[in-house]
Amino acid sequence: MPTASETTEPTEPTKTRRTAAAGASGNGGARPARTVQQGRRKPEFTARRGFLIALFMAPAAIFVAVFTYYPMIAGSQMAFRNWKLTDLTDTSWVGLKNFRDVFADPAWGTVLGNTGIWVFGSIVPQLVIGFALALWLRRKFRFRGLYQALIFFPWAISGFLIGILFRWMFNSEFGVVNDLLQKAGLIDEPVAWLADPKTAMFAVVVANVWYGVTFFTIMILAALQSIPEELYEAAALDGAGKVRTLFQITIPYIRVTLALTVLLRIIWIFNFPDLIFGMTGGGPNNETHIVTTWMIKITQQGDYGRASALGLIVVATLMVFAVFFLLATREKREVKP
């Protein structure tokens, strides 16, 4: 095991010492001893130390290379080959054919439109409801802890399971949604929510809103709790009303958190096929597919080449979002030193 002197830097700035690794091996005496400059802690980097660092990192690096980078690279080259599971005797190079096939698919327009509805139709209500809940939970009242636990509960369930749950709730024959709406007198006869392409997308978005509100609530509540109480007291003294306080103190103060959360959620929702799979499997008639469920469907059909091409398109799209994400993070540092 390395001793304390081998792993810690000298605490006395003026002290001259030989490098620990060199000393331990016994041949370091040939090398000149280094002096650490006054007032600065400079890590001593030698080839041997570098080698050891590399050696310790090697298992992790090998694992990442084998299980992350290799499949990524292998998968990427599939996008340019005729890679169909039904016939692997011909996996020749086909250039951009798989990409063309993705865009030429008659369902592509629907898939793209659905992805837009899925992302933005989910994010706006999630933000609004999440914000309202966070504002409510910020106040001190009885059983606040219990309410918090109940609201955060959906986040603990898998998306696929929630999908199956909502599939039964929206079932046209036995579902609780129709039952409640009928009892409330809002509909005369049961609606085939998931069987009708017009309502199916609406139903999956509703389920996603329910699922995602929690995350916004958690993030916004954390940000709200960082706002100093004096700001509100000062605003009250100045005679600001509730609405004015919300728009002139609360929102500006947590603006960065809001922006970051929205960006993060856009990426997540875009990349979240579980719920749709559990609820509709992309049906009926492919009308509730989004880009990622579409990619899984193509994989299930055994066309790995085309699925891989779509995968690369998804990666490229998400990278654009990542740039936005990084820009927003940079702004955070400037605003809050």
Added chain:
Amino acid sequence: MRTRTAALALGTAATMVLTGCSSMSGSQADGTVTLNMVESLTNPARTDLLKGLIGDFEQQNPKIKVNLISPPTEQADQKIQQMLQSGSGVDTLEVRDTTVGPWSNNGWLYDMKPDLKAWKGWKAMTENAVKASEDADGKTYFVPYGFYGLSVFYRTDLIKEAGFSKPPATWDELLEQASAIHDPGKRRFGYAFRGGANAQGNATAVIEAYVADEIDPADGFKLKDGSTIFSAPEALDAMQTYLKLFKDASPKSSVSWGYPEMVEGFSNGSTAFLLQDPEVIATVSESKSIKKDQWSTAPLVAGPSGKTVQPLATAGWGVAKGSKNKAEAVKLVEFLSEGEASTNFTKKNSLVPILKSATEDPFYKTGPWSSYVTMTENPDTYLNVSQPRGVAWWAEWQQKADADIQKMVLGKATPKELLAGWDTYWIEKRQQEN
């Protein structure tokens, strides 16, 4: 000291990776051979049944051990594909009529024909089973363990209430009875329509029943004159009846119903008719919502000519080409395909048996099973026709056809358009083949 620790860590990691990758199967120094066997239509009861049969096999063959791998059904075929692609790790495996095409096409399956030449089991098997064990080139990539065949599950009490004295014998009668019973307001539905996964299976069954007089027995997708079954005028009548069955007698959400929803719909007591394989008998028998005397089965409904076609689906046991213990693997296939083991498997797994002797068994002569015996004993009314399920594009066809049926029931395509599309598809695929 540090170097030694690092080397140890690296060594441990490397060993973990290598042991993870190595195959468990193979022969040991004392001559014992371990076979890896993978099943595909997995469920817990079936796995226990298989384990029991394997136990008997091991007792008879003390030098062979069998390691049964049972991936969850939904991922099983994909998992088997990955194992086969890697070239090792599988000896005996479950092969289905729908997977045999692509897998043999990729060179992953072993032709057992030469090994099975002298096998006495052939003589005990039904004609259907012998036929199903050979592909178009006469190669044997799997020996069937049983057949899945459609029959009508129906509610005895509900048809009586609606004023009918016996279950439907034709598609028209089915439509009539199901419509009479259908009452969504009371949460009572006529027919468990299949609009989701594998919707094409039932749709093809209607069409085949309507063209029964002209169908080519060797290829259930062809008429005797060489054209496709989808081009016949009767096919249009069939599809129109079928669409009516959805509109007038099926729950709205059945547009996406697959196997679990259909079986659930019947066994929870809300749906009066269900077209399913015999394996469902076991599931419905366990239902707490409907009692034993409230349901039964009837032979598959016929077309206008009074004849129908049994589109028998099958699966069986095969051997991987990459197996290093082919002789032992074939031995296991032989064991599972004959005698006590086979009878046991078909009975407990509710399958149409592969052995001739099974039809004499009282088990198959009574209750819900009797309709299958009726069908087997009347081959002139219930025609046995092979479907080209082994073609490499079968999975592609299934997906296309399933999507088209949803389009039709949602009103986005007419039955005529659907049939024209299918006709063109099969003509093109057959031309590419030749």
